[in-house]
Amino acid sequence: MVNIFVRAFSIFFWAVVILILLIVPPKLLNSFETKTLNIFTWSSLLDPHYFKKFQEETGIKINISYYESNEELLGKLGAGDSGYDLIVPSDYAVYKLIKKGVLKQIDTSRLTFFDKLDTRLMHNYFDPQNEYSIPYFWGVYGIIINTDYYPHRVPESFSLIFDQHFVVDKICMPGNAREVVLMATYYLFDDFNALLDPAKREQVKDLLIAQKKWVACYSDERTEYSIVSRTCTAVLALNPDLWRIKRDRAKSTAEFILPQEASFVVIDNFAIPKASSKEDLIYTFLNYLYSDSAMFHHAQQFGMCMPIEVGVMQEQLPAYDITKNIRSLTFFHTEVPDEILNEVWMALMAA
């Protein structure tokens, strides 16, 4: 009798102890921080070292966590209180988050920089009234080529990577379904919804599978390396990648080609999860971050396009040449369900 009781108790006791040790420590650590701002962001958007001054001046501690992809962000936020006060989703992620209703409205009157924001970045499809998001850095898609291999004039078009006649040696494409499949669809049909038509979908698949012959790698992280190591002669990338190449290798012969078909961009935005209650800290931080000097520092650090006008210093900025002439922005946004994008991607990966 005693035996069974003791055994049951032992098992129960240790099970509870282990569960407590698993769940409690992180939650404990979080609850002690009242004057801490928890930010969840991409790894090349915020410089953690820059905010030491901010911490000294305001007493607010900045705690930055990183995610690898918007999908990870969406996953984490979907599961209730994630513990984050500020997040930086890309445009299509903002769209999905607003639909899910997990974002808090932003009081734009508390933002000192609101009028300086670039009008091209405002009132876009994902947040027409800009009630839930403030644009932060953005990037323009284009083709970075190594001019050593392209001695003649090149077409300023996606045919540089899709058409066998223009391709030189090997290229590098992004490593995610959305960008690759949507870009191929746009190249063929000028309309993302073509994917809904099975016959056209097969054409997209065929184009991508044919393209695979001259694709050296599909990767989101290897754009800079592909050009510099001469694995590829052309790579589909964002303009900050070119800026980084030029910064790290001054003698580089890389150039940025902006396709004429459309100026695809991606905008990363600040948004506030509904569960957060640290509004004062958030607005103080944002006003600090959008000051000219802070913006300039981050732009120099990461090479992204700025969301605000900074007057005279503008021309020294990495992407000014590329972005000054862009009028209309095209986004990788579509109502075509992810399953279809994934189906095309799987077919490509299996080939």
Add this chain to the structure above:
Amino acid sequence: MDVKKVFFEQLSFFISVPALIWQFFFLYFPLAFIVYLSFVSSDSADAGFTLAHYASFLSWPYIAIVARSFGLAFVNATVSLCLAYPVAYFLALHMKRWKHIFLFLMILPFWTSLLVQVYAWFFVLEPYGVVNTVLLSIGIISEPLQLLNSIYAVFLGMVYCYVPFMVVPLYSSLENLDARLLEASADLGASAVETFRRITLPLSLPGIRTGFFLVFIPSFGEFVIPALLGGGRRMYVGTLISHYFLVLQDSFTGSAFTVLVGVILLLSVFLTYYLLRISIMFLSGGMSE
């Protein structure tokens, strides 16, 4: 005295339990949970039993991916076996003086991070890495070869990383061989090749089996090597599982795929067990163990 003994027995049990709970919570429960997830349609309130996740793998892309990983793992194990056997044989039976040093050098890769091993090959096979630079300077080629980002680079990486797993069990098995059997066979007039074929080979079957599975099973689900050396051009079982859980954030289909992979592994282990036995018996001329 009796009470003290009983108390002590109960205390002993109490202290011994944590390890068991740990295994249950972090190994067996998660495995069972994955199997559960694979049959559940979604995490909404009206979820129900479904085979839809499994059905989605009946299309060509998934079959191709599984077949590719299977083929790669199988060839990897076979090639490793051929490469490793002579080494293990020589080390076990014929090396006296330098045995410890060579054994030490064989064990060192086990303790080296897989990432370092893979990166070493990445560095060497780059377009302007060591191999290409040497070939260019000798003049064999005029443009650097694209050695990375292909299934061949993945295969090379796998052989390199897993061959020590083949050598060690083979070595163990061969070392335990009774040298007198080999002597007897020679005395009875058998040639060296015959002795090997009819005595050494069958007796080393346990080592061959262990080595084969130690290489085949992990290679099938390998993620790191294809991710870093394969260039993302093709999907393998490991990269697909990671794709489901980390990119698509789809635990349900991902779990179904993982369970499927587990089942395939189990079946292939059974198959290979008998395949090895039959082929060794055939090679050795039909002698039973």
Add this chain to the structure above:
Amino acid sequence: MITRRPVGICFGLWILLFYLFLYITIIVLVLSSFSSSSSGRLGDWSLRWYQELFDSPEIWQALKNSLVVAFSSVMLSLLMGMALVVTSMRTYFDKVAFLFYGGLAVPEIVMAVGLLSSFYFFSVPLGLTTLIAGHTLIGLGYVVPMLHARASELDYRLTEASLDLGATQTQTFFNVTLPLLWPAMVGAALLVFIISFDDFLVAFFCAGATEQTLPLYIFSLIRMGSAPVINALSTLLLLVSSLLVILFSSLRVRKLGVMK
């Protein structure tokens, strides 16, 4: 039998080529980490990449995380493993021993994915705690069999004699059992440490993106391409591994000596 010259030479050549295959890339890697050129060409010797490593705060943070996780996993798995083996060895251990071989039969990616799903669905926040949980699990799969193997070799008459001579159970444990098991414990500790320190797969799935361990950091660097800093970091890791192997091997030699 392989005393005939040509065959012996063939074997020797095969062995030589084999070991060359195993080590040539590592040697190239190590050598080029000392080169000052950014493409790793040999020639100018310099320690600039090691200096860059030293100056990088991310590396120190990752190292700190890796060490915390490794030490915790070693401690936990040793404690729990010892508790189990010592107290249940002569009672019910044989009935539960099979539970600890499951870890070796299951591919690591399946284990990692199982842990991730369980943590996710039961809202356990991912971080160093969940990582320690996973590594301790793997550790138990080595500690328990190793301790049990050693403990079952022990002559139990030693413990009985100690008890007969009047020592209490605790005294016997600390003065007789523990010292005898010590080599196996240290060996297991070294093994679990290096497995946890080098582990990538479980960390990749279960650590969350914020707290990076050293392997996770290296992976993110390699994903972006090659860089001389990675060469330097790899060389250091190789050094650590070699030291641990030497320690481990010297233990085993001593253990065999004691047994004889």
